[in-house]
Amino acid sequence: TQLLEQSPQFLSIQEGENLTVYCNSSSVFSSLQWYRQEPGEGPVLLVTVVTGGEVKKLKRLTFQFGDARKDSSLHITAAQPGDTGLYLCAGGLGGTSYGKLTFGQGTILTVHP
């Protein structure tokens, strides 16, 4: 069974601060995805990383996939109140298991003005 552990579970910071969320596993994934979920809504895909060592940037968000494709991180620079939400990492396997995502338990981020 593939497991993904996210840390921290909760993060409460002031506007303008930087933060990093980690996603770790003992399993190798063919892809790693990061989602953001708002209350009452489904998760929305932020990014997909597929290559070990890959780094992707989305405005103030930087995503990295570990060299061994077992871990990933999400770094937010100069956080804003609009970044508040539940951040989820999800690992995907290849072949016929593609699309059967394994999610971490999530990180609840609160950014105070």
Next chain:
Amino acid sequence: ETGVTQSPTHLIKTRGQQVTLRCSSQSGHNTVSWYQQALGQGPQFIFQYYREEENGRGNFPPRFSGLQFPNYSSELNVNALELDDSALYLCASSLSYYNEQFFGPGTRLTVL
């Protein structure tokens, strides 16, 4: 383009009852995946349907069953409801089983 829709939005059932949740996939998408998200947890994969056939299943008992129709909409059925079945049930559709998944808003099921 209409996104993924789910019905109903909320549902309250009692232990032992049966429930059917519905999902309309995004136009052109032939794959639907269902997830269960308990409060404070990440979603857990229940099963996936690709072109009307089950294409993989997570660690859920047989009382969780599904169906995909020719128009690629889908149903999730849960029999003999238990208190632990209380959760947000998410449906996600994708162009095919290997493409990006687009999630619906979910159905909040409460079992009393």
